[in-house]
Amino acid sequence: MARLTIIGLGPGAAALLAPMARQAMESAHVVAGYGTYLDLLEPELLAGKEIIESGMMREMQRVQAAIDATRAGKDTVLVSSGDPGVYGMAGLAWELAEECGALADIELSVVPGIPALCAAAALLGAPLMHDFASVSLSDLLTPWEVIERRVELAAQADFVLAIYNPRSKRRDWQLPRALELIRRHRGPRTPVGHVRNGYRQDQLVDVIALDGMDGAYIERVDMLSLLIVGNNATRFVSAPGGRRMLTPRGYMDKYVKKC
Amino acid sequence: MARLTIIGLGPGAAALLAPMARQAMESAHVVAGYGTYLDLLEPELLAGKEIIESGMMREMQRVQAAIDATRAGKDTVLVSSGDPGVYGMAGLAWELAEECGALADIELSVVPGIPALCAAAALLGAPLMHDFASVSLSDLLTPWEVIERRVELAAQADFVLAIYNPRSKRRDWQLPRALELIRRHRGPRTPVGHVRNGYRQDQLVDVIALDGMDGAYIERVDMLSLLIVGNNATRFVSAPGGRRMLTPRGYMDKYVKKC
Structure with a gap:
């Protein structure tokens, strides 16, 4: 029985690719993935493989082709960025x-x-140290009311x-609207982290205050951006390397400081 | 200037440790971490290193010692399980x-x-495919009202x-109370995933229904467990390998099926 393995590249840097994912690629006959993600891989990893590539909006066809290849007896890897889940x-x-x-x-x-x-x-410091929620602002597959x-x-x-997916050329009003909702429950000086192309070429890491997320700033946010509020x-x-953000977990209140 | 690098081991299996984390450990003079996590590492990775080890409740001392070692000019790695953030x-x-x-x-x-x-x-299938929230039920550093x-x-x-941290010997009433709150908004057949020691020895992967999370089942949940509702x-x-759980993202409604 052939294997279909869905792997996550992580952010894209080879140094953050898990050996288990690399090994699955090395032993596969077929590699399927969105072209932009396959381009992040060292070319050797794809050498001699059958490649199933398709554009961003054609996930169904790509996954279907990967399933068909596996059913035909070929070990296949389906590549996702980040975590595939x-x-x-x-x-x-x-x-x-x-x-x-x-x-x-x-x-x-x-x-x-x-x-x-x-x-x-x-890259931002330690913003997720306490309970967190993850929301995609893309209303392509989810009604906006649910997201809101x-x-x-x-x-x-x-x-x-x-x-995730805070803004694209065609989805430009969702982020301002989400920020409006967030401002009801957060002060203007709440730190907001903006990472674009994290651990890739042209990496941007920026920590600003919620009240700095105005129209001019929002223009810089796109589909390659992830925000953490x-x-x-x-x-x-x-910090010497730039401003960072930190969500304390409560230790300092609980324990005696030592320095 | 010496480096203090906080690394995540991931779940613990060497095949899921990022090369960047491994490399930081290889080039460090000092490795600091909770004993149970250091035990997950291949012994070669710790050979010849100065080790700062301390028990579960002594994070402050451990981190302080790691900072002191770095200030003394020694490249130091502080080991966390999973993601350090x-x-x-x-x-x-x-x-x-x-x-x-x-x-x-x-x-x-x-x-x-x-x-x-x-x-x-x-391990559970694809439960996180839509927006998700992460909550720790440990009320050691967070008031229970906030968690609830x-x-x-x-x-x-x-x-x-x-x-996270759904239950321990001393914290046994929090999970039943959390499930009570969840049941107000979820049907009895909502899938719940339970993973204990994921990608480690004695791995348990179980998918049950919310109404199966009764007293007898809850006894099996402990500090090594993570639940996904x-x-x-x-x-x-x-699936042939056992029951899995899947959170659809909406593709099937949006696109025409091909098989």
């Missing part, structure tokens, strides 16, 4: 494999990766908030 | 380094890792819910 390809692979009655014919597994929110957090309700309740519950305890940290 | 050591390291005025003397950085919720999700409010609002917002669309998937 967080807004990645794991769900569609399970869903389509079940729908097409392929689960008995193939060996499906998921290899986890470092999700974009953890990569961004590491989640943003509002997450802000109300004082979750740190990771915002602090909770009510998140604060700025001045 | 998700309920890990990144926050305390930033916090203490700032508090002790060490940020100008050391080069502090965080190397992200695969967090426990992504490792668990990969987060659980309730996350359930109300239809987030998939990852539950589905949203209102999460469903079971029957």
Whole structure:
């Protein structure tokens, strides 16, 4: 029985790719993935493989082709960026494999990766140290009312908030609207982290205050950006390498300081 | 200037340790960490290193010792399980380094890792495919009212819910109480994933229904467990390897099926 393995590249740097994911690629006959992600890989990893590539909006066809290749007896790897289980390809692979009655014919597994929110957090300081929620602002597959309700309740519950897909050329009003909801429950000086191309070429890491997220700033946010909005305890940290953000977990109140 | 690098081991398997984290350990003079986590590492990685080890409740001392070692000019790695930014050591390291005025003397950085919720999700199927929230039920550093409010609002917002630190010998009433709040917003057949020791020895992967989370089942949940409660669309998937859970993202409604 051939294997269909859905792997996560992590942020994209080879040094953050798990050996288990690399090994799955090395032993596969077929590699399927969105071109932009395959371009992040060292060319040697793809040498001699059958490649199933397709554009951003053609996930269904890509996953279907990967399932078909596996059913034809070829070990196949389906490549996702970040973690395949967080807004990645794991769900569609399970869903389509079940729908097409392929689960008995193939060996499906998921290899986890470092999700974009953890990569961004590491670059920003330590913003996710307390309870957090992750919301995608893309209303392509989810009604906007559902997204809006989640943003509002997450802000109300004082979750740190990771915002995926904050803005694209065609989706430009969703982020200002989400920020408006968040401002009902957060002070103007709440730190907001913005990471674009984390651990990739042209990396941007920026920590600003919520009241700095105005029209001019928002122009700089796009589909390659991830935002992290602090909770009510998140604060700025001045470090030589630049401003960072930190969400305390409560240790300092609980324990005696030593320095 | 010596480096203090906070790394995440991921779930613990060497095949899921990022090369960047491994490299930081290889080039460090000092490795600091909780004994149980250091035991997950290949012994070669610790050979010849100065080791700063301390028990579970002594994070402050451990981080302080790591900062002191770095200030003394020794490159130091502070080891966290999972991702150091998700309920890990990144926050305390930033916090203490700032508090002790060490940020100008050391080069502090965080190397992200695969967090426990992504490792668990990969083993459970694809439960995190839509917006999710992560809550720790440990009320050691957070008032229970805050935790309870987060659980309730996350359930109300239809987030998939990852539950860290669900239960320990001394904290046995919090999980039943959290489940009671969740049941107000989820049907009895909502899938719940339970992973214990994911990608480690004695791995347990179990998918049950919310109404199966009764007293007898809860006895099996402990500090090594992570729970993932589905949203209102999460469903079971029957796979040859065992029951899995899947949170659809909406593709099937949006696109035409191909098989």
